[in-house]
Amino acid sequence: MLGKKAGVAKLLLDQFPRLIVWHCVAHRLELSLHDSLHEVSGTNNFKHFIDKLYTVYHASPKNRNQLQECARELDVQLATIGRLLDTRWVASSNRTLKAVWQSYSALHAHFLSASEDKSRDSKDRSCYRGLLSNLTSEAFILNIGAMRDALQELSELSLELQKRTLTINEAHRAILRQIKVFEEMIDKDGTYVSTAKQAVKDGSFKGVPLRAAGKNEPVINSNQLFRSLAENMKQRLLVCQSSHTSRAPSSASVSATEYNILVDCVKVLYPAYWPDVVDVRFGEDEISQLATRFGVNVRSAVRAFRSFVETQGTVIEDDLKPLFSAIAAVPVSTSECERGFSCMNLLLTSARNSLYITTLSI
16 A cells, blocks of 8 residues: 555645545554564574464463463462464553463463373373463563563553544654653663562562573563664654655655654644744744645644744734644554554454445445
8 A cells, every 4th residue: 555656645746746545643653663683592492382382372371271270279360361463552561471470370370280180192292281381481581571561661652542532742752752762761670670670680580480592582671672673663654755766766665754844844833842932933934844744734824823923822813723623634554544443453353244244334
């Protein structure tokens, strides 16, 4: 849909050059995370192990019941273990790691019991011994600590970017703030990384003894992970689609420039970004660009903005309100569309599969 030559966005921009075309910010956040996972070693092994846990309990009611019994015996609150970094947005991956973190002692008890269960065949017991060995490795504790810190931050940002009332300016501020947080976490460990390092130092985690990591058990470099996330977020999120992208020598730089111009123009509508001394013609060029792009009368918007500046942003005249409304109407993510699909899936079930799309749309 975002192809440079025949994509839907390109065809629309050819007819309507003033359109603002976004690749959903929440989806771009996912892409920046996947870029980082390709760059940082050890993440593939960690994902494979979490997916193995999902398979063990999702495909077997017997295993789920045994895990629940272990949790009851240890007085541990059990949460559902899902997939990690699948087609769902990053918040679901965060819930998966949270479930593994909370259920760690119950998982250890179940793996230990299953590995010694004589009613299981030798292949099954060997599988659980392997899971137990991975679970009690110092590498796994350090890895889940790093991934929990990263996914918790990204999950909270993703949920913030999905808000119905979010504006371009608010989304930009949230993204920049998160990038700064990741850059800070390069040198200062997050909550879960600190907990994991302390557990390795103590030799146990939640009462479970840990073993030293083997040569074939890579440890995720948390500093490298957070640095990669910060850089990939800058490249993926701080850009927008440009009508001139396909003809430019460097499409990335052009789209980033388009994004910066748009954000700088929008900022003049917020007094928090104004300089200490504001002259009488402050922000007129930016307001003219915005008015032209959104089809608002330029001169009326400029004159109304002068009054807006004169009153320190306390009075918004009627001629300036259409510009505020146009900017507020620009969605930064496709979360509303996704919510619509979710509602449709709740109605169109296997028991009601004869419903037509036209009926559901009413």
